[in-house]
Amino acid sequence: MKKKIRVGMIGYGFMGKAHTNAFRQAAKFFPDLPYEPELKMFCARNEQRAKEFAENWGYEKVVTDWREVVESDEVDLIDICAPNNMHRDIAVAAAEAGKWVLTEKPLSLNVEQGEQMVAAVEKAGVPNMVWYNYRRIPSVTLAKNIVDRGSLGKIFHYRANFLQDWTISADLPQGGEGLWRLDLDVAGSGVTGDLLAHCIDTAMWLNGSIIEVSAMTETFIKEREHSLTGKVQKVGIDDACAFLAKFENGSLAIFESTRYARGHKALYTFEINGEKSSISWDLHDLHRLKYFDHGDESIVRGWRDIHVTDGDQPYMDKWWVPGLNIGFEHSFTHGVADFLASVDSDKKAQPDFRNALQTQKVCEAVINSGKSRQWVKTNVEL
Numbered sequence: 523m524k525k526k527i528r529v530g531m532i533g534y535g536f537m538g539k540a541h542t543n544a545f546r547q548a549a550k551f552f553p554d555l556p557y558e559p560e561l562k563m564f565c566a567r568n569e570q571r572a573k574e575f576a577e578n579w580g581y582e583k584v585v586t587d588w589r590e591v592v593e594s595d596e597v598d599l600i601d602i603c604a605p606n607n608m609h610r611d612i613a614v615a616a617a618e619a620g621k622w623v624l625t626e627k628p629l630s631l632n633v634e635q636g637e638q639m640v641a642a643v644e645k646a647g648v649p650n651m652v653w654y655n656y657r658r659i660p661s662v663t664l665a666k667n668i669v670d671r672g673s674l675g676k677i678f679h680y681r682a683n684f685l686q687d688w689t690i691s692a693d694l695p696q697g698g699e700g701l702w703r704l705d706l707d708v709a710g711s712g713v714t715g716d717l718l719a720h721c722i723d724t725a726m727w728l729n730g731s732i733i734e735v736s737a738m739t740e741t742f743i744k745e746r747e748h749s750l751t752g753k754v755q756k757v758g759i760d761d762a763c764a765f766l767a768k769f770e771n772g773s774l775a776i777f778e779s780t781r782y783a784r785g786h787k788a789l790y791t792f793e794i795n796g797e798k799s800s801i802s803w804d805l806h807d808l809h810r811l812k813y814f815d816h817g818d819e820s821i822v823r824g825w826r827d828i829h830v831t832d833g834d835q836p837y838m839d840k841w842w843v844p845g846l847n848i849g850f851e852h853s854f855t856h857g858v859a860d861f862l863a864s865v866d867s868d869k870k871a872q873p874d875f876r877n878a879l880q881t882q883k884v885c886e887a888v889i890n891s892g893k894s895r896q897w898v899k900t901n902v903e904l
């Protein structure tokens with residue numbers, strides 16, 4: 523008989539939906555998990571909409587104050603799908619109440635808050651994880667396996683982009699529902715914490731610590747009306763960011779992100795160039811991994827286009843038959859499965875809070891470098 527793990531979810535937006543779907547699917551598609559999630563309690567501030575969400579997805583109870591979920595005896599696990607400025611307070615309170623804690627990325631608004639969160643979960647000894655979900659797209663996990671077995675040889679270069687185009691209009695307000703990402707106080711930063719944080723997490727997972735960065739940031743539209751106050755206010759976030767980085771292993775990197783790349787909706791790509799092989803990946807084609815092996819016979823040497831759907835490729839034995847794709851949402855189901863599988867083992871699912879704090883350090887170094895126009899050390903400990 524599986525142990526039930528009672529989930530308390532906070533936030534019904536984009537991620538509230540993605541995570542709830544994952545909690546519903548995980549035990550069905552990963553039948554060997556020791557725990558089975560139970561959708562116990564749901565929290566958002568708008569009671570009517572929270573009730574509609576809870577009814578649609580099958581939560582038993584609805585509350586409008588996150589403290590009620592955190593303090594409830596009926597909940598074992600808190601999942602934070604609220605904006606970035608809420609992560610610290612909820613996570614620290616949840617850890618102090620002895621709950622397992624999952625939070626969306628970025629870990630926190632800044633390194634100081636992140637350190638408080640790490641201290642809280644480590645003091646309480648509670649299982650914890652941050653949803654850097656791209657690690658769990660099978661083609662990205664396959665990239666990790668290829669790198670780890672040394673197939674690339676010495677790595678020279680890493681480059682990543684995350685490009686969008688949804689904030690180009692000067693009429694777009696900042697703040698409030700859906701637009702909190704443009705409000706510095708709620709988001710902590712712009713594309714750096716929102717988009718580059720994903721790229722940085724993947725990069726350090728695949729290629730080790732980033733030790734130093736040199737960044738250029740820009741806010742193209744300097745003032746926007748604030749949805750909540752109705753006043754025209756200064757925009758404090760970075761609309762675009764490009765940075766150079768050095769990894770501990772000696773490789774060089776270039777990262778770029780913007781919400782002003784007309785025509786791009788979520789173009790996350792990365793490429794790694796090693797002495798023996800290269801790897802390239804594109805979110806828009808997420809079930810594929812491109813791989814170039816210099817060891818191939820020269821007359822057939824070229825970029826392979828691996829369709830990652832076979833049962834011996836990461837996670838794919840849990841889904842359909844070879845040749846059939848899975849999508850973005852499955853990365854969250856894999857996150858739930860890996861987390862629940864790791865709770866009672868010595869090898870904890872990653873990134874845990876401490877691991878995600880390292881990405882926060884790089885983000886903060888990038889923002890500081892953008893301001894100072896100097897190379898900045900990240901002080902990452904991996």
Ligand SMILES: NC(=O)c1ccc[n+]([C@@H]2O[C@H](COP(=O)([O-])OP(=O)(O)OC[C@H]3O[C@@H](n4cnc5c(N)ncnc54)[C@H](O)[C@@H]3O)[C@@H](O)[C@H]2O)c1
Nearest residue numbers: 533534535536537538566567603604605606626627628700
């Ligand atoms: N891993 C990913 O791919 C990914 C993608 C999108 C967002 N995110 C992260 O997920 C988090 C949420 O983003 P989103 O896109 O789902 O946002 P969203 O705006 O779609 O939803 C946010 C939810 O939080 C609720 N909320 C806000 N303040 C609250 C409070 N004080 N108490 C209770 N509920 C509150 C809102 O009502 C809403 O339901 C952010 O940290 C974001 O960075 C991660």
